[in-house]
Amino acid sequence: MMRVAILISGSGSNMVRLIESMTGAHPARPVLVLSDRPGAGGLARAAALGVRAEAVDRAAFADRAAFEAALEAALAPAAPDLIALAGFMRILSAGFVARHAGRIVNIHPSLLPAYPGLATHARALAAGDAWAGCTVHEVTADLDAGPILGQGRVPVMPGDTAESLGARVLAMEHRLYPAVLRRLAEGERGRIDL
Numbered sequence: 221m222m223r224v225a226i227l228i229s230g231s232g233s234n235m236v237r238l239i240e241s242m243t244g245a246h247p248a249r250p251v252l253v254l255s256d257r258p259g260a261g262g263l264a265r266a267a268a269l270g271v272r273a274e275a276v277d278r279a280a281f282a283d284r285a286a287f288e289a290a291l292e293a294a295l296a297p298a299a300p301d302l303i304a305l306a307g308f309m310r311i312l313s314a315g316f317v318a319r320h321a322g323r324i325v326n327i328h329p330s331l332l333p334a335y336p337g338l339a340t341h342a343r344a345l346a347a348g349d350a351w352a353g354c355t356v357h358e359v360t361a362d363l364d365a366g367p368i369l370g371q372g373r374v375p376v377m378p379g380d381t382a383e384s385l386g387a388r389v390l391a392m393e394h395r396l397y398p399a400v401l402r403r404l405a406e407g408e409r410g411r412i413d414l
């Protein structure tokens with residue numbers, strides 16, 4: 221059974237979909253949800269789903285090294301095989317990534333390599349793109365640049381705003397992330413396209 225820790229910063233809608241997918245014959249189980257923000261709405265949602273949920277408050281630490289040491293201390297008892305970032309708004313250091321090499325994945329709201337970083341939907345609209353989407357990738361020391369495990373594509377519609385496009389992409393994220401997680405738990409690293 222693959223043990224999965226999920227890291228969040230916000231409402232955690234992707235986290236909820238991941239947790240809900242890991243039931244029955246699924247070869248993975250959620251063991252821990254961590255947030256860098258104590259006020260993240262996702263913490264209560266995780267707890268309501270019966271998953272241990274804790275905050276490691278970034279604001280309580282002087283620097284990233286101290287924060288990551290606390291993150292490691294919170295993760296260690298859960299002994300995760302996989303760390304799934306789901307709206308986790310912190311950049312992990314090269315050292316942290318190296319300690320968990322090949323065992324951290326992230327979901328990003330663009331068709332990488334297009335639009336790493338923030339404001340992805342506004343940038344896709346400004347560029348006049350016909351398609352947008354989301355990517356699940358392995359996390360490496362380079363931001364939003366690790367090997368791609370899956371992508372989900374949605375059309376850009378006439379009159380779209382960043383909000384309307386973002387909602388369409390988020391619905392695709394909710395399909396893609398559980399699909400990629402399941403494949404990983406089954407030992408498959410082949411890319412999925414939705």
Ligand code: GRF
Pocket residue numbers: 228230231232233234235306307308327328329354390393
């Ligand atoms: C998603 O769009 C994800 O791709 C991005 O942050 C958002 C998190 O949403 N990294 P949620 O917290 O899962 O609802």
